[in-house]
Amino acid sequence: xxxxxxxxxxxxxxxxxxxxxxxxxxxxxxxxxxxxxxxxxxxxxxxxxxxxxxxxxxxxxxxxxxxxxxxxxxxxxxxxxxxxxxxxxxxxxxxxxxxxxxxxxxxxxxxxxxxxxxxxxxxxxxxxxxxxxxxxxxxxxxxxxxxxxxxxxxxxxxxxxxxxxxxxxxxxxxxxxxxxxxxxxxxxxxxxxxxxxxxxxxxxxxxxxxxxxxxxxxxxxxxxxxxxxxxxxxxxxxxxxxxxxxxxxxxxxxxxxxxxxxxxxxxxxxxxxxxxxxxxxxxxxxxxxxxxxxxxxxxxxxxxxxxxxxxxxxxxxxxxxxxxxxxxxxxxxxxxxxxxxxxxxxxxxxxxxxxxxxxxxxxxxxxxxxxxxxxxxxx
Numbered sequence: 001x002x003x004x005x006x007x008x009x010x011x012x013x014x015x016x017x018x019x020x021x022x023x024x025x026x027x028x029x030x031x032x033x034x035x036x037x038x039x040x041x042x043x044x045x046x047x048x049x050x051x052x053x054x055x056x057x058x059x060x061x062x063x064x065x066x067x068x069x070x071x072x073x074x075x076x077x078x079x080x081x082x083x084x085x086x087x088x089x090x091x092x093x094x095x096x097x098x099x100x101x102x103x104x105x106x107x108x109x110x111x112x113x114x115x116x117x118x119x120x121x122x123x124x125x126x127x128x129x130x131x132x133x134x135x136x137x138x139x140x141x142x143x144x145x146x147x148x149x150x151x152x153x154x155x156x157x158x159x160x161x162x163x164x165x166x167x168x169x170x171x172x173x174x175x176x177x178x179x180x181x182x183x184x185x186x187x188x189x190x191x192x193x194x195x196x197x198x199x200x201x202x203x204x205x206x207x208x209x210x211x212x213x214x215x216x217x218x219x220x221x222x223x224x225x226x227x228x229x230x231x232x233x234x235x236x237x238x239x240x241x242x243x244x245x246x247x248x249x250x251x252x253x254x255x256x257x258x259x260x261x262x263x264x265x266x267x268x269x270x271x272x273x274x275x276x277x278x279x280x281x282x283x284x285x286x287x288x289x290x291x292x293x294x295x296x297x298x299x300x301x302x303x304x305x306x307x308x309x310x311x312x313x314x315x316x317x318x319x320x321x322x323x324x325x326x327x328x329x330x331x332x333x334x335x336x337x338x339x340x341x342x343x344x345x346x347x348x349x350x351x352x353x354x355x356x357x358x359x360x361x362x363x364x365x366x367x368x369x370x371x372x373x374x375x376x377x378x379x
Contacts, residue, residue: 014148028261029053029296031332035059037081043090043274043299047097053094053268054085055228056084057131060105060112067334073321075338085116085295089123094268096188098168101130101146110150117160125268126164126186127154128228134173140180143167168228171213178220187221188228189214192271193253193286194243206253207260214264226266230257231273234302236288245288247302254294255308275299311350318347329366331359336366 030051036039040061047054061081088095097116099109110129115163117124129150133143151165166186174181174189181187191213193206205369210230217225232253233245243249254271261269295301320341321329327338339346347360357366 022052028258029055029094029125029268029270030082031055031057031270033057033273033275033277034061034081034084034278035279036275039299040082040084040087041062041090044087044093046094046295046299046301047274048091051093053096053125054088054274055096055098055128055270057098058100058109058112059084059097059116060109062108083112085113085120089120093123093187094125095123096126096128096186096221096226096268096270097124098131099127099129099150101133102136105106106146110153114154114157114160115261117154118157121159121163124163125225126166126184127163128188129167131168131188132170132173132190133167134169135175136182143177143180144183147180151183157377166224166226168366170219170351174217174220181221181224184224186226187224188226189217189230191227192230192232192247192272194232196243207256210257211260211264223266227261227264227269229270229272231271231292233288233291234293235286235291238288240286240288245291251303251309254305316349318349320346321348331362331364331366334362334364 028051030047030053032040032043032047032054034045034056036105044054060083082292085095085097097113099106099113113127129147129148130138136138140208147165153304154160154163154165164185166184166188167180168190169177169180169182170186171189171191174187191210193210196209213223214227233249234247234250236245237270238244238246242379262273271294273292273294275295276291276297278290281287281289293302293304323329323338328341329348330337330339330342330345333343345359345361346364349358350356351358358364
């Protein structure tokens, strides 16, 4: 990169021009937040149409609406909810059943996972104890003790000896606390390009950076490693560390990650998440947390998750970028300026793979910056 503004990046076009569609259905996993567990059956029907596995954060849903103010076990009546494993089995979905440990109801949730797995042992791929707990104040020793307790109870249940037990933490915490993997059959890894500093990950190079982080997990933990969360919000503002929440970026990220998951991420890599949870954040600075869903809170898909959008083939042809005064954008000799058309240096092309606009004649990217000679230039 040259010049004083070398940190600028190539212009990116994320608008979806999709007059043609390529059919695509694959078996991958998706995360499910059971805040609306009354509609879990309908949600799992929708999930099964696109994915073959689901990851939940808890297994029992009866106590989700209970209150425990000030750390006490004060409760209110709520309707009984379904066991997530039972629902997954009904819909022929494999399940990575979660057990939530940062509440007074860990015992009830663990027992629900054991009971559900006993009824449907072939449906349960793993039981995952906790989620990002090291980042939320729990100590390494607490995690080790809790996982060992859960594993002992699961292993002691006839018919469940084969079910792997593990936990889910961020990749940063796995690097910081690698010894936790010793008590795990599954090392669940949450990692998001959206939360990376912009210098390391942009919407145009998410996959190389994500792959670098994933290989760091594989090199440490081998086949135990499983990608348990990654995603991009469709709304909620920004920029957050210069990353923008938008439907266009989310669609691009989803399909790029699906391609990457063909050969990476473990047996059933998980995308975050099925549907939006509108109550997740009320802080205007983090409203994007409410919009990571592939579906709206109702369970209706936000976009076509079955068919990859294929850009209009006209994008492969050279085009001109006109100004409001009948001039065009030109890139003569690597410079960038407006002027009359010459049918050579004023032709541009769109790279559908990198989502960059390039000068047809020069092959330079439309990335304007002031060079050391105070000339406006393109890379």
